[in-house]
Amino acid sequence: MAPYESDDSSIAGEADDLRAGRRKAARYVVPVAVVGVAAATIGLVPALANSGDPSLPKISAQQLIEKIAKSNVQQLSGTVKISTDLGLPNLGGLESSLTSGAMGRSGGGSSADPTAKLTALATGTHTLRVAADGPDRQKLSLLENAAEYSVIHNGKDVWGYDSQSNAVYHSTAPDNAAAQKKEQAPATPDKLTKDALKAVDSTTSVTVQGTAQVAGRDAYRLVIKPKDSGSTVGQITVAVDSKTGLPLKFTLTPSSGGAAVIDAGFTQISFAKPAASTFDFKAPKGAKVTEGKQGRPGKLANGGEEGRLKGAEKNGKPGKDQGNGPNGMKVIGKGWDSIATFDTGGKGIPSGSKAGGQFGGFLNSLGDKVSGKFGSGTVFKTRLINALITDHGKVYVGAVSKDALVKAANAG
Known part of the structure:
Protein backbone atom coordinates (compact mmCIF):
# COMPACT_ATOMS: atom_id res chain seq x y z
CA MET A 1 0.00 0.00 0.00
CA ARG A 296 -26.87 27.16 30.88
CA PRO A 297 -25.43 27.24 27.34
CA GLY A 298 -24.28 23.65 27.79
CA LYS A 299 -27.73 22.58 28.89
CA LEU A 300 -29.17 24.07 25.73
CA ALA A 301 -26.63 22.19 23.66
CA ASN A 302 -27.14 18.85 25.39
CA GLY A 303 -30.93 19.23 25.52
CA GLY A 304 -31.09 20.40 21.93
CA GLU A 305 -29.58 18.76 18.87
CA GLU A 306 -27.38 16.38 20.86
CA GLY A 307 -30.33 15.24 22.95
CA ARG A 308 -32.44 14.67 19.86
CA LEU A 309 -29.80 12.60 18.13
CA LYS A 310 -29.03 10.30 21.08
CA GLY A 311 -30.32 6.85 20.31
CA ALA A 312 -30.47 7.45 16.55
CA GLU A 313 -27.87 4.86 15.60
CA LYS A 314 -25.65 5.57 12.65
CA ASN A 315 -26.13 2.45 10.55
CA GLY A 316 -29.73 3.05 9.68
CA LYS A 317 -31.27 1.61 12.84
CA PRO A 318 -34.07 3.74 14.28
CA GLY A 319 -33.23 5.29 17.61
CA LYS A 320 -35.46 6.20 20.50
CA ASP A 321 -36.73 9.72 20.86
CA GLN A 322 -35.10 11.24 23.95
CA GLY A 323 -37.96 13.58 24.75
CA ASN A 324 -35.87 16.66 23.99
CA GLY A 325 -36.80 17.17 20.36
CA PRO A 326 -39.14 16.15 17.53
CA ASN A 327 -41.29 13.05 17.89
CA GLY A 328 -39.88 9.69 16.76
CA MET A 329 -36.48 10.87 15.51
CA LYS A 330 -34.78 8.11 13.53
CA VAL A 331 -32.12 7.73 10.84
CA ILE A 332 -32.66 6.14 7.43
CA GLY A 333 -29.66 4.74 5.56
CA LYS A 334 -26.04 4.98 6.62
CA GLY A 335 -22.91 7.01 6.16
CA TRP A 336 -22.98 10.17 4.09
CA ASP A 337 -26.34 9.27 2.53
CA SER A 338 -28.16 8.96 5.87
CA ILE A 339 -31.38 10.94 6.36
CA ALA A 340 -32.84 12.00 9.70
CA THR A 341 -36.62 11.95 9.89
CA PHE A 342 -39.14 12.99 12.53
CA ASP A 343 -42.74 14.08 12.91
CA THR A 344 -43.44 17.67 13.96
CA GLY A 345 -46.93 16.71 15.09
CA GLY A 346 -48.29 19.53 12.95
CA LYS A 347 -49.51 19.98 9.42
CA GLY A 348 -46.39 21.13 7.67
CA ILE A 349 -45.97 24.74 6.62
CA PRO A 350 -48.54 27.06 8.28
CA SER A 351 -51.27 28.31 5.97
CA GLY A 352 -54.49 28.46 7.97
CA SER A 353 -54.54 32.02 9.33
CA LYS A 354 -53.82 35.19 7.44
CA ALA A 355 -50.47 35.58 9.18
CA GLY A 356 -49.74 31.87 8.82
CA GLY A 357 -50.66 32.03 5.15
CA GLN A 358 -48.28 34.93 4.56
CA PHE A 359 -45.48 33.15 6.40
CA GLY A 360 -46.26 29.88 4.66
CA GLY A 361 -46.25 31.65 1.31
CA PHE A 362 -42.88 33.17 2.13
CA LEU A 363 -41.44 29.76 3.07
CA ASN A 364 -42.91 28.12 -0.01
CA SER A 365 -41.24 30.75 -2.18
CA LEU A 366 -37.89 29.54 -0.84
CA GLY A 367 -38.53 25.86 -1.60
CA ASP A 368 -39.58 23.46 -4.36
CA LYS A 369 -42.98 21.76 -4.29
CA VAL A 370 -42.74 17.97 -4.65
CA SER A 371 -45.20 15.08 -4.57
CA GLY A 372 -45.16 11.29 -4.45
CA LYS A 373 -46.64 8.31 -2.63
CA PHE A 374 -46.23 10.25 0.61
CA GLY A 375 -48.50 13.03 -0.67
CA SER A 376 -47.04 16.47 -1.25
CA GLY A 377 -44.58 18.79 0.45
CA THR A 378 -41.81 21.34 0.03
CA VAL A 379 -38.05 20.80 -0.27
CA PHE A 380 -35.85 23.54 1.16
CA LYS A 381 -32.37 23.49 -0.29
CA THR A 382 -28.98 24.85 0.68
CA ARG A 383 -25.64 24.01 -0.88
CA LEU A 384 -25.18 21.30 1.74
CA ILE A 385 -28.21 20.44 3.87
CA ASN A 386 -31.61 19.80 2.26
CA ALA A 387 -34.92 19.22 4.03
CA LEU A 388 -38.32 17.96 2.90
CA ILE A 389 -41.36 19.03 4.95
CA THR A 390 -44.50 17.15 3.97
CA ASP A 391 -47.95 18.66 4.17
CA HIS A 392 -48.64 16.18 6.99
CA GLY A 393 -45.79 17.57 9.10
CA LYS A 394 -43.13 14.91 8.59
CA VAL A 395 -39.55 16.14 8.07
CA TYR A 396 -36.71 14.45 6.19
CA VAL A 397 -33.31 16.15 6.36
CA GLY A 398 -29.78 15.28 5.33
CA ALA A 399 -26.74 16.14 3.23
CA VAL A 400 -28.41 14.44 0.24
CA SER A 401 -30.19 15.39 -2.96
CA LYS A 402 -33.85 16.35 -3.34
CA ASP A 403 -34.56 13.05 -5.12
CA ALA A 404 -33.09 11.11 -2.19
CA LEU A 405 -35.41 12.92 0.24
CA VAL A 406 -38.48 12.19 -1.91
CA LYS A 407 -37.44 8.53 -2.20
CA ALA A 408 -37.09 8.29 1.59
CA ALA A 409 -40.51 9.90 2.10
CA ASN A 410 -42.12 7.48 -0.35
CA ALA A 411 -40.57 4.52 1.45
CA GLY A 412 -41.67 5.91 4.83
Whole structure:
Protein backbone atom coordinates (compact mmCIF):
# COMPACT_ATOMS: atom_id res chain seq x y z
CA MET A 1 0.00 0.00 0.00
CA ALA A 2 1.37 3.40 -0.97
CA PRO A 3 2.35 5.57 2.01
CA TYR A 4 -0.24 8.23 1.12
CA GLU A 5 -3.17 5.82 0.80
CA SER A 6 -5.46 4.43 3.48
CA ASP A 7 -6.99 1.11 4.50
CA ASP A 8 -10.70 1.77 5.18
CA SER A 9 -10.88 -0.77 8.01
CA SER A 10 -7.93 0.86 9.73
CA ILE A 11 -9.44 4.29 9.30
CA ALA A 12 -12.75 3.12 10.72
CA GLY A 13 -10.86 1.70 13.69
CA GLU A 14 -9.15 5.00 14.28
CA ALA A 15 -12.50 6.76 14.09
CA ASP A 16 -13.80 4.37 16.75
CA ASP A 17 -10.84 5.32 18.91
CA LEU A 18 -11.74 8.94 18.49
CA ARG A 19 -15.32 8.26 19.50
CA ALA A 20 -14.05 6.28 22.50
CA GLY A 21 -12.47 9.37 23.93
CA ARG A 22 -8.97 9.70 22.55
CA ARG A 23 -9.63 13.17 21.22
CA LYS A 24 -7.56 15.48 23.43
CA ALA A 25 -6.78 18.50 21.26
CA ALA A 26 -8.56 21.83 20.93
CA ARG A 27 -9.43 22.54 24.53
CA TYR A 28 -8.91 26.16 23.64
CA VAL A 29 -12.39 26.59 22.15
CA VAL A 30 -14.71 28.73 24.27
CA PRO A 31 -17.17 26.50 26.17
CA VAL A 32 -20.43 27.89 24.82
CA ALA A 33 -23.13 26.47 22.54
CA VAL A 34 -23.13 27.82 18.98
CA VAL A 35 -26.48 27.41 17.30
CA GLY A 36 -26.26 25.97 13.78
CA VAL A 37 -27.20 22.43 12.75
CA ALA A 38 -25.17 22.69 9.58
CA ALA A 39 -21.96 23.58 11.36
CA ALA A 40 -22.49 20.88 13.98
CA THR A 41 -23.59 18.19 11.55
CA ILE A 42 -21.06 18.72 8.85
CA GLY A 43 -17.43 18.66 9.87
CA LEU A 44 -15.85 18.67 6.36
CA VAL A 45 -13.36 20.48 3.74
CA PRO A 46 -11.19 21.23 0.29
CA ALA A 47 -9.54 24.40 -1.20
CA LEU A 48 -6.50 25.28 0.84
CA ALA A 49 -4.91 28.65 0.33
CA ASN A 50 -1.26 27.80 0.76
CA SER A 51 2.05 29.47 0.14
CA GLY A 52 4.24 26.65 -1.06
CA ASP A 53 4.32 22.88 -0.68
CA PRO A 54 6.87 21.97 2.02
CA SER A 55 8.83 18.73 1.81
CA LEU A 56 7.74 16.49 4.69
CA PRO A 57 8.24 12.80 5.54
CA LYS A 58 5.67 10.47 4.01
CA ILE A 59 2.74 9.59 6.25
CA SER A 60 -0.36 7.40 5.80
CA ALA A 61 -3.90 8.56 6.44
CA GLN A 62 -4.10 6.19 9.40
CA GLN A 63 -0.95 7.67 10.92
CA LEU A 64 -2.18 11.21 10.36
CA ILE A 65 -5.52 10.48 12.06
CA GLU A 66 -3.57 9.05 14.99
CA LYS A 67 -1.53 12.24 15.08
CA ILE A 68 -4.71 14.35 15.25
CA ALA A 69 -6.13 12.12 18.02
CA LYS A 70 -2.96 12.39 20.12
CA SER A 71 -2.61 16.14 19.66
CA ASN A 72 -2.77 17.86 23.01
CA VAL A 73 -2.22 21.55 22.40
CA GLN A 74 -2.89 23.41 25.65
CA GLN A 75 -1.55 26.89 24.93
CA LEU A 76 -1.98 29.00 21.81
CA SER A 77 -3.12 32.31 20.43
CA GLY A 78 -3.94 33.34 16.91
CA THR A 79 -6.38 34.60 14.31
CA VAL A 80 -8.97 32.45 12.53
CA LYS A 81 -10.86 33.41 9.40
CA ILE A 82 -14.12 31.54 8.81
CA SER A 83 -16.38 31.78 5.76
CA THR A 84 -19.75 30.03 5.50
CA ASP A 85 -21.72 29.96 2.24
CA LEU A 86 -24.81 27.78 2.34
CA GLY A 87 -26.36 29.63 -0.58
CA LEU A 88 -29.22 31.02 1.50
CA PRO A 89 -31.16 34.02 0.20
CA ASN A 90 -30.83 37.43 1.82
CA LEU A 91 -33.58 37.46 4.44
CA GLY A 92 -33.23 41.14 5.30
CA GLY A 93 -34.43 41.88 8.81
CA LEU A 94 -35.60 38.30 9.42
CA GLU A 95 -32.16 37.21 10.62
CA SER A 96 -32.07 39.83 13.38
CA SER A 97 -35.62 38.91 14.37
CA LEU A 98 -34.68 35.27 14.69
CA THR A 99 -31.63 36.20 16.74
CA SER A 100 -33.78 38.32 19.04
CA GLY A 101 -36.16 35.40 19.40
CA ALA A 102 -33.29 33.10 20.31
CA MET A 103 -32.18 35.52 23.01
CA GLY A 104 -35.71 35.68 24.37
CA ARG A 105 -36.01 31.90 24.53
CA SER A 106 -32.62 31.62 26.24
CA GLY A 107 -34.00 33.68 29.08
CA GLY A 108 -31.21 36.21 29.04
CA GLY A 109 -32.43 38.76 26.52
CA SER A 110 -28.91 40.19 26.40
CA SER A 111 -27.08 41.08 23.18
CA ALA A 112 -23.97 39.69 24.91
CA ASP A 113 -25.47 36.19 25.38
CA PRO A 114 -23.11 33.79 23.50
CA THR A 115 -25.95 31.42 22.59
CA ALA A 116 -27.53 34.06 20.37
CA LYS A 117 -24.55 36.24 19.47
CA LEU A 118 -22.40 33.52 17.91
CA THR A 119 -25.14 32.53 15.46
CA ALA A 120 -23.48 35.16 13.23
CA LEU A 121 -20.87 32.53 12.36
CA ALA A 122 -23.50 30.58 10.39
CA THR A 123 -23.31 32.99 7.44
CA GLY A 124 -20.77 35.25 5.75
CA THR A 125 -17.08 35.80 6.49
CA HIS A 126 -15.78 36.55 9.97
CA THR A 127 -12.48 37.06 11.73
CA LEU A 128 -11.90 35.56 15.16
CA ARG A 129 -9.09 36.02 17.66
CA VAL A 130 -8.57 32.98 19.87
CA ALA A 131 -6.36 32.32 22.88
CA ALA A 132 -6.02 29.42 25.32
CA ASP A 133 -4.05 28.51 28.40
CA GLY A 134 -5.14 25.03 29.41
CA PRO A 135 -8.72 23.78 29.89
CA ASP A 136 -9.71 26.58 32.30
CA ARG A 137 -8.78 29.69 30.32
CA GLN A 138 -9.96 30.48 26.81
CA LYS A 139 -10.96 33.59 24.94
CA LEU A 140 -12.68 34.07 21.59
CA SER A 141 -13.27 37.48 20.05
CA LEU A 142 -15.47 38.11 17.03
CA LEU A 143 -14.20 41.19 15.21
CA GLU A 144 -16.94 43.22 13.54
CA ASN A 145 -17.12 46.65 11.89
CA ALA A 146 -16.06 49.18 14.54
CA ALA A 147 -17.09 46.68 17.25
CA GLU A 148 -15.93 43.53 18.98
CA TYR A 149 -17.69 40.70 20.74
CA SER A 150 -15.75 38.52 23.18
CA VAL A 151 -16.40 35.39 25.19
CA ILE A 152 -13.96 34.75 28.04
CA HIS A 153 -13.74 31.57 30.10
CA ASN A 154 -11.55 32.06 33.17
CA GLY A 155 -11.87 29.36 35.81
CA LYS A 156 -15.50 29.20 36.95
CA ASP A 157 -16.56 32.37 35.14
CA VAL A 158 -17.82 32.71 31.57
CA TRP A 159 -18.23 36.29 30.33
CA GLY A 160 -19.73 37.63 27.12
CA TYR A 161 -19.16 41.28 26.18
CA ASP A 162 -20.64 43.22 23.27
CA SER A 163 -18.75 46.50 22.84
CA GLN A 164 -21.36 47.93 20.46
CA SER A 165 -24.19 47.82 23.01
CA ASN A 166 -21.93 47.86 26.09
CA ALA A 167 -23.76 44.74 27.32
CA VAL A 168 -22.27 42.03 29.52
CA TYR A 169 -23.44 38.46 30.02
CA HIS A 170 -22.12 36.37 32.93
CA SER A 171 -22.57 32.72 33.85
CA THR A 172 -20.54 30.00 35.53
CA ALA A 173 -19.01 27.02 33.77
CA PRO A 174 -20.27 23.46 34.44
CA ASP A 175 -18.58 21.63 37.30
CA ASN A 176 -17.33 18.62 35.35
CA ALA A 177 -14.78 18.62 32.56
CA ALA A 178 -16.85 16.29 30.36
CA ALA A 179 -19.70 18.79 30.23
CA GLN A 180 -17.28 21.60 29.36
CA LYS A 181 -15.84 19.54 26.54
CA LYS A 182 -19.31 19.01 25.05
CA GLU A 183 -19.89 22.76 24.98
CA GLN A 184 -16.99 23.55 22.66
CA ALA A 185 -17.97 25.82 19.80
CA PRO A 186 -17.69 24.25 16.31
CA ALA A 187 -16.06 27.30 14.73
CA THR A 188 -12.40 26.25 14.74
CA PRO A 189 -10.58 23.91 12.34
CA ASP A 190 -9.93 21.40 15.13
CA LYS A 191 -13.56 21.02 16.19
CA LEU A 192 -14.79 20.86 12.59
CA THR A 193 -12.20 18.17 11.83
CA LYS A 194 -13.17 16.06 14.85
CA ASP A 195 -16.82 16.21 13.73
CA ALA A 196 -15.80 15.18 10.21
CA LEU A 197 -13.78 12.20 11.42
CA LYS A 198 -16.85 10.86 13.24
CA ALA A 199 -18.34 10.25 9.79
CA VAL A 200 -15.41 8.11 8.63
CA ASP A 201 -16.58 4.55 7.90
CA SER A 202 -16.67 2.05 5.03
CA THR A 203 -18.52 4.62 2.87
CA THR A 204 -15.61 7.07 3.12
CA SER A 205 -12.33 7.51 1.27
CA VAL A 206 -9.53 9.02 3.38
CA THR A 207 -6.15 9.89 1.88
CA VAL A 208 -3.18 12.17 2.42
CA GLN A 209 -2.69 14.32 -0.67
CA GLY A 210 0.52 16.29 -0.43
CA THR A 211 1.44 19.13 1.85
CA ALA A 212 0.65 22.81 2.38
CA GLN A 213 1.74 25.77 4.43
CA VAL A 214 -0.86 27.47 6.61
CA ALA A 215 -0.22 30.41 8.93
CA GLY A 216 3.50 29.88 8.42
CA ARG A 217 3.32 26.24 9.54
CA ASP A 218 4.14 23.12 7.50
CA ALA A 219 1.12 20.86 7.21
CA TYR A 220 -0.16 17.65 5.66
CA ARG A 221 -3.37 17.69 3.58
CA LEU A 222 -5.89 15.08 4.74
CA VAL A 223 -8.70 14.57 2.21
CA ILE A 224 -12.03 13.00 3.21
CA LYS A 225 -14.54 12.03 0.48
CA PRO A 226 -17.82 10.12 0.37
CA LYS A 227 -17.50 7.07 -1.89
CA ASP A 228 -21.14 7.22 -2.99
CA SER A 229 -22.51 9.90 -5.30
CA GLY A 230 -25.74 10.60 -3.41
CA SER A 231 -24.29 13.04 -0.88
CA THR A 232 -24.16 16.80 -1.32
CA VAL A 233 -20.72 16.70 0.31
CA GLY A 234 -18.00 16.78 -2.31
CA GLN A 235 -14.80 16.76 -0.32
CA ILE A 236 -13.27 17.80 2.97
CA THR A 237 -9.65 18.90 3.15
CA VAL A 238 -7.85 19.41 6.44
CA ALA A 239 -4.41 20.97 6.83
CA VAL A 240 -2.81 19.21 9.80
CA ASP A 241 0.20 20.78 11.52
CA SER A 242 3.14 18.43 10.93
CA LYS A 243 4.61 18.94 14.41
CA THR A 244 1.66 19.23 16.80
CA GLY A 245 -1.07 17.36 14.88
CA LEU A 246 -3.42 20.31 15.35
CA PRO A 247 -5.77 20.94 12.38
CA LEU A 248 -4.94 24.42 11.06
CA LYS A 249 -7.45 24.73 8.24
CA PHE A 250 -10.74 23.04 7.36
CA THR A 251 -12.55 23.40 4.03
CA LEU A 252 -15.78 21.74 2.92
CA THR A 253 -16.82 21.91 -0.72
CA PRO A 254 -20.16 20.63 -2.05
CA SER A 255 -20.55 17.98 -4.74
CA SER A 256 -22.18 20.64 -6.92
CA GLY A 257 -18.86 22.50 -7.08
CA GLY A 258 -18.16 26.18 -6.65
CA ALA A 259 -16.96 28.00 -3.56
CA ALA A 260 -16.49 26.21 -0.26
CA VAL A 261 -19.50 25.86 2.02
CA ILE A 262 -17.27 26.10 5.10
CA ASP A 263 -13.72 27.41 5.03
CA ALA A 264 -12.12 27.96 8.44
CA GLY A 265 -8.42 28.37 9.03
CA PHE A 266 -5.74 30.06 11.05
CA THR A 267 -4.10 33.03 9.37
CA GLN A 268 -1.73 33.48 12.31
CA ILE A 269 -0.88 31.17 15.21
CA SER A 270 1.55 30.99 18.13
CA PHE A 271 1.99 28.17 20.63
CA ALA A 272 3.52 30.41 23.27
CA LYS A 273 1.68 30.83 26.58
CA PRO A 274 -0.69 33.83 26.40
CA ALA A 275 -0.33 36.55 29.04
CA ALA A 276 -2.53 35.95 32.10
CA SER A 277 -4.15 39.35 31.55
CA THR A 278 -5.63 38.02 28.28
CA PHE A 279 -8.32 36.24 30.29
CA ASP A 280 -9.05 38.99 32.80
CA PHE A 281 -12.41 40.71 32.50
CA LYS A 282 -14.19 43.42 34.45
CA ALA A 283 -17.51 44.87 33.37
CA PRO A 284 -16.99 48.40 31.96
CA LYS A 285 -18.58 51.34 33.73
CA GLY A 286 -22.22 51.77 32.77
CA ALA A 287 -22.51 48.31 31.17
CA LYS A 288 -25.75 46.37 31.62
CA VAL A 289 -24.86 43.00 33.19
CA THR A 290 -27.17 40.01 32.72
CA GLU A 291 -26.66 36.99 34.96
CA GLY A 292 -27.20 33.54 33.46
CA LYS A 293 -27.55 30.15 35.10
CA GLN A 294 -24.65 27.80 35.80
CA GLY A 295 -23.70 25.97 32.64
CA ARG A 296 -26.87 27.16 30.88
CA PRO A 297 -25.43 27.24 27.34
CA GLY A 298 -24.28 23.65 27.79
CA LYS A 299 -27.73 22.58 28.89
CA LEU A 300 -29.17 24.07 25.73
CA ALA A 301 -26.63 22.19 23.66
CA ASN A 302 -27.14 18.85 25.39
CA GLY A 303 -30.93 19.23 25.52
CA GLY A 304 -31.09 20.40 21.93
CA GLU A 305 -29.58 18.76 18.87
CA GLU A 306 -27.38 16.38 20.86
CA GLY A 307 -30.33 15.24 22.95
CA ARG A 308 -32.44 14.67 19.86
CA LEU A 309 -29.80 12.60 18.13
CA LYS A 310 -29.03 10.30 21.08
CA GLY A 311 -30.32 6.85 20.31
CA ALA A 312 -30.47 7.45 16.55
CA GLU A 313 -27.87 4.86 15.60
CA LYS A 314 -25.65 5.57 12.65
CA ASN A 315 -26.13 2.45 10.55
CA GLY A 316 -29.73 3.05 9.68
CA LYS A 317 -31.27 1.61 12.84
CA PRO A 318 -34.07 3.74 14.28
CA GLY A 319 -33.23 5.29 17.61
CA LYS A 320 -35.46 6.20 20.50
CA ASP A 321 -36.73 9.72 20.86
CA GLN A 322 -35.10 11.24 23.95
CA GLY A 323 -37.96 13.58 24.75
CA ASN A 324 -35.87 16.66 23.99
CA GLY A 325 -36.80 17.17 20.36
CA PRO A 326 -39.14 16.15 17.53
CA ASN A 327 -41.29 13.05 17.89
CA GLY A 328 -39.88 9.69 16.76
CA MET A 329 -36.48 10.87 15.51
CA LYS A 330 -34.78 8.11 13.53
CA VAL A 331 -32.12 7.73 10.84
CA ILE A 332 -32.66 6.14 7.43
CA GLY A 333 -29.66 4.74 5.56
CA LYS A 334 -26.04 4.98 6.62
CA GLY A 335 -22.91 7.01 6.16
CA TRP A 336 -22.98 10.17 4.09
CA ASP A 337 -26.34 9.27 2.53
CA SER A 338 -28.16 8.96 5.87
CA ILE A 339 -31.38 10.94 6.36
CA ALA A 340 -32.84 12.00 9.70
CA THR A 341 -36.62 11.95 9.89
CA PHE A 342 -39.14 12.99 12.53
CA ASP A 343 -42.74 14.08 12.91
CA THR A 344 -43.44 17.67 13.96
CA GLY A 345 -46.93 16.71 15.09
CA GLY A 346 -48.29 19.53 12.95
CA LYS A 347 -49.51 19.98 9.42
CA GLY A 348 -46.39 21.13 7.67
CA ILE A 349 -45.97 24.74 6.62
CA PRO A 350 -48.54 27.06 8.28
CA SER A 351 -51.27 28.31 5.97
CA GLY A 352 -54.49 28.46 7.97
CA SER A 353 -54.54 32.02 9.33
CA LYS A 354 -53.82 35.19 7.44
CA ALA A 355 -50.47 35.58 9.18
CA GLY A 356 -49.74 31.87 8.82
CA GLY A 357 -50.66 32.03 5.15
CA GLN A 358 -48.28 34.93 4.56
CA PHE A 359 -45.48 33.15 6.40
CA GLY A 360 -46.26 29.88 4.66
CA GLY A 361 -46.25 31.65 1.31
CA PHE A 362 -42.88 33.17 2.13
CA LEU A 363 -41.44 29.76 3.07
CA ASN A 364 -42.91 28.12 -0.01
CA SER A 365 -41.24 30.75 -2.18
CA LEU A 366 -37.89 29.54 -0.84
CA GLY A 367 -38.53 25.86 -1.60
CA ASP A 368 -39.58 23.46 -4.36
CA LYS A 369 -42.98 21.76 -4.29
CA VAL A 370 -42.74 17.97 -4.65
CA SER A 371 -45.20 15.08 -4.57
CA GLY A 372 -45.16 11.29 -4.45
CA LYS A 373 -46.64 8.31 -2.63
CA PHE A 374 -46.23 10.25 0.61
CA GLY A 375 -48.50 13.03 -0.67
CA SER A 376 -47.04 16.47 -1.25
CA GLY A 377 -44.58 18.79 0.45
CA THR A 378 -41.81 21.34 0.03
CA VAL A 379 -38.05 20.80 -0.27
CA PHE A 380 -35.85 23.54 1.16
CA LYS A 381 -32.37 23.49 -0.29
CA THR A 382 -28.98 24.85 0.68
CA ARG A 383 -25.64 24.01 -0.88
CA LEU A 384 -25.18 21.30 1.74
CA ILE A 385 -28.21 20.44 3.87
CA ASN A 386 -31.61 19.80 2.26
CA ALA A 387 -34.92 19.22 4.03
CA LEU A 388 -38.32 17.96 2.90
CA ILE A 389 -41.36 19.03 4.95
CA THR A 390 -44.50 17.15 3.97
CA ASP A 391 -47.95 18.66 4.17
CA HIS A 392 -48.64 16.18 6.99
CA GLY A 393 -45.79 17.57 9.10
CA LYS A 394 -43.13 14.91 8.59
CA VAL A 395 -39.55 16.14 8.07
CA TYR A 396 -36.71 14.45 6.19
CA VAL A 397 -33.31 16.15 6.36
CA GLY A 398 -29.78 15.28 5.33
CA ALA A 399 -26.74 16.14 3.23
CA VAL A 400 -28.41 14.44 0.24
CA SER A 401 -30.19 15.39 -2.96
CA LYS A 402 -33.85 16.35 -3.34
CA ASP A 403 -34.56 13.05 -5.12
CA ALA A 404 -33.09 11.11 -2.19
CA LEU A 405 -35.41 12.92 0.24
CA VAL A 406 -38.48 12.19 -1.91
CA LYS A 407 -37.44 8.53 -2.20
CA ALA A 408 -37.09 8.29 1.59
CA ALA A 409 -40.51 9.90 2.10
CA ASN A 410 -42.12 7.48 -0.35
CA ALA A 411 -40.57 4.52 1.45
CA GLY A 412 -41.67 5.91 4.83
